[in-house]
Amino acid sequence: MAKPKVATTSLAGCFGCHMSLLDIDDRILKLVELVDFDKSPVDDIKEFTGRCAVGLIEGGCCNEENVKVLRDFRAHCDILISVGDCAIMGGIPAMRNGIPLQECYAEAYLKGPTVHNPSGRIPNDPELPLLLNRVYPCHEVVKIDYHLPGCPPPADTLWEALVALLSDKPVQLPYELVKYD
Amino acid sequence: MSDNLATVVRDICRKYGRERGRLMDIVRAVQEKFGCVSGPAMDLIAKEVGVRRVQVASVVTFYAFLSEQPKGQVVIRLCNDIIDQMAGAPDVARAFEEELGISFGQTTPDGKFSLEYAACIGMCDQAPAALVNDVPVTELSTDAARRIVRDLRKHMDPSRLVHRLGDGNNAHELVHAMVMNNIHLRGPVIFTPANRGEAIRKALAMTPAEVIRAVKTSRLRGRGGAGFPTGMKWEFTRAAPGDRKYIVCNADEGEPGTFKDRVLLTELPDRVFAGMTIAGYAVGAAEGILYLRAEYAYLQRFLEDLLDKRRAENLLGQNICGKAGFNFDIRIQMGAGAYVCGEETALLSSAEGSRGDPKNRPPFPAQKGYLDCPTVVNNVETLACVTKILEAGPATFSEHGSPGSTGTKLLSISGDCKVPGVFEVPFGIKLSEVLKLAGGEDAIAVQVGGASGQMIAREEFGRTICFDDLATGGSVMIFGPERNVLEVADKFMEFFVEESCGYCTPCRVGNVLLKERLERVIAGQGEPADLEYLQDLGQTIKTMSRCGLGQTSANPVLTTLKNFRATYNALVKKRTDGLQPAFDLGAAVGEAETIIGRKSEHAHA
Numbered sequence A: 001m002a003k004p005k006v007a008t009t010s011l012a013g014c015f016g017c018h019m020s021l022l023d024i025d026d027r028i029l030k031l032v033e034l035v036d037f038d039k040s041p042v043d044d045i046k047e048f049t050g051r052c053a054v055g056l057i058e059g060g061c062c063n064e065e066n067v068k069v070l071r072d073f074r075a076h077c078d079i080l081i082s083v084g085d086c087a088i089m090g091g092i093p094a095m096r097n098g099i100p101l102q103e104c105y106a107e108a109y110l111k112g113p114t115v116h117n118p119s120g121r122i123p124n125d126p127e128l129p130l131l132l133n134r135v136y137p138c139h140e141v142v143k144i145d146y147h148l149p150g151c152p153p154p155a156d157t158l159w160e161a162l163v164a165l166l167s168d169k170p171v172q173l174p175y176e177l178v179k180y181d
Numbered sequence B: 001m002s003d004n005l006a007t008v009v010r011d012i013c014r015k016y017g018r019e020r021g022r023l024m025d026i027v028r029a030v031q032e033k034f035g036c037v038s039g040p041a042m043d044l045i046a047k048e049v050g051v052r053r054v055q056v057a058s059v060v061t062f063y064a065f066l067s068e069q070p071k072g073q074v075v076i077r078l079c080n081d082i083i084d085q086m087a088g089a090p091d092v093a094r095a096f097e098e099e100l101g102i103s104f105g106q107t108t109p110d111g112k113f114s115l116e117y118a119a120c121i122g123m124c125d126q127a128p129a130a131l132v133n134d135v136p137v138t139e140l141s142t143d144a145a146r147r148i149v150r151d152l153r154k155h156m157d158p159s160r161l162v163h164r165l166g167d168g169n170n171a172h173e174l175v176h177a178m179v180m181n182n183i184h185l186r187g188p189v190i191f192t193p194a195n196r197g198e199a200i201r202k203a204l205a206m207t208p209a210e211v212i213r214a215v216k217t218s219r220l221r222g223r224g225g226a227g228f229p230t231g232m233k234w235e236f237t238r239a240a241p242g243d244r245k246y247i248v249c250n251a252d253e254g255e256p257g258t259f260k261d262r263v264l265l266t267e268l269p270d271r272v273f274a275g276m277t278i279a280g281y282a283v284g285a286a287e288g289i290l291y292l293r294a295e296y297a298y299l300q301r302f303l304e305d306l307l308d309k310r311r312a313e314n315l316l317g318q319n320i321c322g323k324a325g326f327n328f329d330i331r332i333q334m335g336a337g338a339y340v341c342g343e344e345t346a347l348l349s350s351a352e353g354s355r356g357d358p359k360n361r362p363p364f365p366a367q368k369g370y371l372d373c374p375t376v377v378n379n380v381e382t383l384a385c386v387t388k389i390l391e392a393g394p395a396t397f398s399e400h401g402s403p404g405s406t407g408t409k410l411l412s413i414s415g416d417c418k419v420p421g422v423f424e425v426p427f428g429i430k431l432s433e434v435l436k437l438a439g440g441e442d443a444i445a446v447q448v449g450g451a452s453g454q455m456i457a458r459e460e461f462g463r464t465i466c467f468d469d470l471a472t473g474g475s476v477m478i479f480g481p482e483r484n485v486l487e488v489a490d491k492f493m494e495f496f497v498e499e500s501c502g503y504c505t506p507c508r509v510g511n512v513l514l515k516e517r518l519e520r521v522i523a524g525q526g527e528p529a530d531l532e533y534l535q536d537l538g539q540t541i542k543t544m545s546r547c548g549l550g551q552t553s554a555n556p557v558l559t560t561l562k563n564f565r566a567t568y569n570a571l572v573k574k575r576t577d578g579l580q581p582a583f584d585l586g587a588a589v590g591e592a593e594t595i596i597g598r599k600s601e602h603a604h605a
């Protein structure tokens, strides 16, 4: 029987959650026995090749591109997991939510202390996706099946959750793996 | 100018004995004088009274009628609750805005006018209504709104807006209001001829224990909403250790759709003050406080005057009616615009000069209330009933009503009916009969008990008004066939979101989430799972909140879910695409499209 497939992506995140996934250390060998990776920065597959059992989402949605990718994940994955605080509630990027968008653009492209932009224009390049009016947590854009909190969630949390899901067991993580105070 | 501020603030503080407990009165007076309680004013008050500035600031920022930023010389507060909305408040609002050239929440550049929305101001039977400073203006139309602004521009004197006087004591020179009583049904208990002093004399001829027994025999239960047996409350307070005890009359009347206490205080204040005095005698208290909501400030001078009269007649003061050793006096504590202050422990916080934060119960006020002393808190109507019980005897009282709910109840009826107003009905009356009385038979829904009460559907109009079935502090709001009950519920949620004191998360955050999800459903973006979410979240708010506000704030949603399920079901549909229908990419990128100058390639695909 073909192995179930897992896809991952980093939207408005810092890749810290992906780093945490790699932090499962040698268990990564077990993981590749259990699953194949589909679209993911881990194997650099850019487009989905087929239906996936699980999609791991790092980061919330700060631009139109994020929304497109997230919707694509929803369309291809049976189970979607918001991994980490950015995916779950916007996290650090959402700190801009109280600041008018115009000011965010100005800070990034015009007025920031390290900006060198003699043209004085905010760039209009298709490579730069349009920003959303605010940063959205993933579950406000598509339905999310599980939330794994943490910044990032520890490797053990990711591991336990994945193994449970892939072996059709209930995801019942011990308290220590989901408490943060 | 700042010398002036210092002098005036000092004088005000001295007037109230520089007492921390009178902070409410002090900041109210400063607000009235300067149109705000500015930072420097807070510093001065803090110094005079001997508290930290943050304590003053916490009061100023809590109440709707106080502000740190300067308000206009005249503040127009238009009621924005559902009853007024149905009666045309949105048009009136627009007329005010156009005439003044400002939006709600703003002050005119010349500092003359501020325009604000208010929660129910207790004039629902003559909606749309507004307060112009302290002066109620009722049955507003767009023309009336324009005329009000034009007249004010000429004289800046709200009292001169009263061109016609209301009935009864509304026409009293110390009230001088256009407010109408609209008493449409007088029952055998409350609206009966009163003989000033009779009840007190009868009470003083008995022992305090006998007075309590009489109240217990009448089986009187609190009219403020919770229905606690009054005699028992008094007995607890009497038994509680402490030699200083207090009687507090709760005249906060903030529950949307309730205005019967306003009418009682206008027409039968003697009965209310007598009830407080009798309570004082029964529990051994020497001081009473009438906590009067800021919206009823127009009644204050009239009530103060009546207290003076009662002092002159020895119905208040020392050795009342010649009873050696029975001393009792009453002061009026003005509120400053906060629904939660109707909750008895929040009311006590407020009367003590703090933010209107509810306190943990137990201890109950009967053990530890005002200034930590045993305190009776009773509703206005409850105390008026007490007076009648002493006048006519407990048996005459309990022969009305139903076994579990004796006596009569004042209903404040508003909304889609022919004769909104106050009705004194016997407990146990069917809702359908109430509707007939008010001419609201074609109602599709009735909200019983105010925003925190229940939305009742036609099938249940046979239910009865009493503590064991449909309990109500008096609010009955009628909704006719053209109304959308879910939108009404949403409006009530807006009220709770605004009025939550913010202390506990389920209430502060939960109500916001509940409202958002409800609006999603109303917009046709809901799914069946959203209804479960509403139910669960509502239940959580109900069980996890600290005070009665949060414990009832989900009711608009929970009771419509129960009684208008079909309306909800018709709006939701199951989706299979896994998307959140409420997320609108086009709207989310709109601003960036304008700033950057290109269209999104994903949003419009």
Ligand SMILES: Cc1cc2nc3c(=O)[nH]c(=O)nc-3n(C[C@H](O)[C@H](O)[C@H](O)COP(=O)(O)O)c2cc1C
Pocket: B221, B222, B223, B224, B225, B226, B227, B228, B230, B250, B251, B252, B253, B254, B255, B339, B340, B341, B342, B343, B344, B345, B377, B378, B379, B380, B382, B383, B547, B548, B549
């Ligand atoms: C949020 C909230 C608001 C309330 N508002 C009022 C009010 O305006 N008037 C009132 O008499 N009781 C109000 N109550 C009930 C009081 O807490 C208290 O039960 C009542 O004043 C007791 O008097 P009674 O026993 O005579 O009814 C309110 C309760 C809550 C939780």
Ligand code: SF4
Pocket: A012, A013, A014, A015, A016, A017, A058, A059, A083, A084, A085, A086, A087, A091, A092, A150, A151, A152, A153
């Ligand atoms: S949750 Fe933390 S680690 Fe994960 S993307 Fe956000 S900031 Fe990075």
Ligand code: SF4
Pocket: B340, B358, B499, B500, B501, B502, B503, B504, B505, B507, B508, B545, B546, B547, B548, B549, B550, B551
């Ligand atoms: S339930 Fe609401 S109003 Fe009551 S204490 Fe909590 S936050 Fe304040």
Ligand code: FES
Pocket: B079, B080, B081, B082, B083, B084, B119, B120, B121, B122, B123, B124, B127, B129, B256, B257, B258
């Ligand atoms: S005065 Fe507007 S709802 Fe009561």
